[in-house]
Amino acid sequence: MEAVRATEIMVAAGARELRDGQTVVVGLGLPQVACVLARRTHAPALSLLLEIGVTNMNPVDTPIGLADSRIFYRATCWSGFLDILGMNLHRGVVDVGFLGALEIDRFGNINTTLLKEDSGKLRYFNGSAGGNDVASLAGRVIVIMRHEKRKLPTAVAHLTSPGFPGGRSRKDLGLRGEGPQRIITDKAVLGFDRGTHQATLLSLHPGVELQDVIENTGFRMETPKTVPATPLPTPEELRLLREEIDPKNVYLG
Amino acid sequence: MPDKVKTVVDAVRGIPDGSHIALGGFAVARNVIAVAHELIRQQKKNLTLSQCVVGMDTDLLVGAGCVSRLIIGGGSLDRFGPVHCINRAREDGTVESHDYTSLSICFRYLAGALGISFIPIKSLIASEVLDRLEHGPAAADVRRMKCPFTDEDYILMKALNPDVSLVHVQVADREGNCQIEGPRWENEEQAKSARRIIVVTEELVPTEYIQRSPERTVIPAHRVEAVIHQPFGAYPTAVFGCYDFDDAHLKLYVEHVKRPDRVKQYLDTFVLGTKNHWDYLEKAGGLKRMEEIKAERVLGY
Structure with missing residues (x-):
């Protein structure tokens, strides 16, 4: 079998964060793949909600985004923002929000809006869409993204979606939900300290050196004395990912 | 009930410069391309556009210089890339952008639709x-x-109460009863928050067809001002059950608009250089290409 890719470790780690029976609002890309993997393995009763207004889709072709008809296929409900982000997320029945990010900082604040170039010029990106809503309102938030120093700064260039701004508690800030709980990257899995609300290292993917992660993280991070290894995907998870969920490598490649 | 079918040219003539237009698309799905093109051909100016998740229609209108203000939640062209014209206009400050979130824009439409302030x-x-x-x-x-x-x-x-809401639907009758298949994002709240509703339909059907499944009517006729019948009216974006997005044309669009100096070339070729939507479809590949992206009945794409 072909060597395990970092993206496969990421989505398997993401899938393992989900419990059977939970309700999840999921964003574009790898989060989607992780949720589909969880449903096809240990969490068949997971409810997947897409902000566009799709519940529990069963795509047979890999969708390229939320607006792709491929992701509407064999859903159990078609609705819209008001249902998914309003009467589910805002209502408080969404257990997990699963997001991607342009940048995330040590307090789990997410930027999907803009970056500042060295010249001082601003470069705009996709903005919030449902990201701020999910980060503000979901029970817990999981972020999946590439591990690069510039993507993991001490403070984000623009705070699109709040984690624990200023290291304050969610309750203090007037926010619902427990906030960000995991950052899953192509090198490691990070968690958040319950007291300081700062990101901490939870596990390193097999073959990744601690020094590599420290050098590629823009903020100082608590690291345990012995760092556990992130579990590899099982052969069945790999088969599902490669043969059924993303055979054309739209997301995993 | 009166016959509300109009040409896109006449419908767009009735939208003054400076209007607040709410757009019914989402990224690369059900964009009101036919109307966006006509707004550009008639060189509308100073428009305010609002939408939860912007897409190609919004990007075209901004790229053509028709827009002075955006009230939006965010958006992109999915895997085809960012909305280059919009992002550039925000960087340059040529468009005043009020950046919200998907739900907050939807709630503002909902308040408008409910008549609360x-x-x-x-x-x-x-x-x-x-x-x-x-x-x-x-x-x-x-x-x-x-x-x-x-x-x-x-x-x-x-509350948001746009002057006009533009929405692309799969099916409508001549009176304006609209049925939408697939997810509806903010279509209902947005349309019902607006002072005027103009719909573009892929297919014009007899009212008796609507009466067979009235639970699918999302926007009823008494709210609708005009119906534009334009098959492939959302091309190159997708209309569930009718046709898929055209990945080749979307890539060509992104290739052009990612460079500011090539935006005009795209607009000249496909919008200003075409007489109407049929002419544009012909230039974009004609019947052969439309047949290739036509939806398969079971999958809907």
Whole structure:
């Protein structure tokens, strides 16, 4: 079998964060793949909600985004923002929000809006869409993204979606939900300290050196004395990912 | 009920410069391309556009210089890339952008649709999205408050009541009863918040067809001002059950608009250089290409 890719470790780690029976609002890309993997393995009763207004889709072709008809296929409900982000997320029945990010900082604040170039010029990106809503309102938030120093700064260039701004508690800030709980990257899995609300290292993917992660993280991070290894995907998870969920490598490649 | 079928040219003539237009598309799905093109051909100016998730129609209108203000939640062309014209206009400050979130825009439409003047929300709190709204051109549209019953923190937002809502649907009758297949994002709240509703339909059907499944009617005729019949009217974006997006044309669009000097070339070729939507479809590959992207009946794409 072909060597395990970092993206496969990421989505398997993401899938393992989900419990059977939970309700999840999921964003574009790898989060989607992780949720589909969880449903096809240990969490068949997971409810997947897409902000566009799709519940529990069963795509047979890999969708390229939320607006792709491929992701509407064999859903159990078609609705819209008001249902998914309003009467589910805002209502408080969404257990997990699963997001991607342009940048995330040590307090789990997410930027999907803009970056500042060295010249001082601003470069705009996709903005919030449902990201701020999910980060503000979901029970817990999981972020999946590439591990690069510039993507993991001490403070984000623009705070699109709040984690624990200023290291304050969610309750203090007037926010619902427990906030960000995991950052899953192509090198490691990070968690958040319950007291300081700062990101901490939870596990390193097999073959990744601690020094590599420290050098590629823009903020100082608590690291345990012995760092556990992130579990590899099982052969069945790999088969599902490669043969059924993303055979054309739209997301995993 | 009166016959409301109009040509896109006549419908667009009735939209004055400076109007607030709400667009019914989402990224690369059900964009009102036929109307966006005609707005560009008639060189409308100073438009305000609002939408939860922007897509190609919004990007085209901004790229053509028709827009002075955006009230939006975010958006992209999915895997085809970012909305280059919009992002550039925000960087250059040529468009005043009020950046919200998907749900907050949807709630503002909902308030508008319900005839209430404001709505509370638990999103936006403790974010720079809120800071920028409060300290920018949208300052008059947002407030903070505590719930008078529970003391919980809320953000209040003013209702949105666009002058015109444009929505692309799969099926409508000549009176304006609209049926949408697939997810409907903010179509219903947005349309019903607007003062006027103009729909573009893939297919014109007899009212008796609507009466067979009235539960699928999302926008009923008495709210609709005009119906434009334009098959492939959302091309190159997708219409569920009718046709898929055209990946080749979307790539060609992105290749052009990612370079500011090539935006004009795209517009000259496919919008200003075409007489109408049929002419545009012909230039984009004609019947052969439309047949290739036509939806398969079971899959819907």
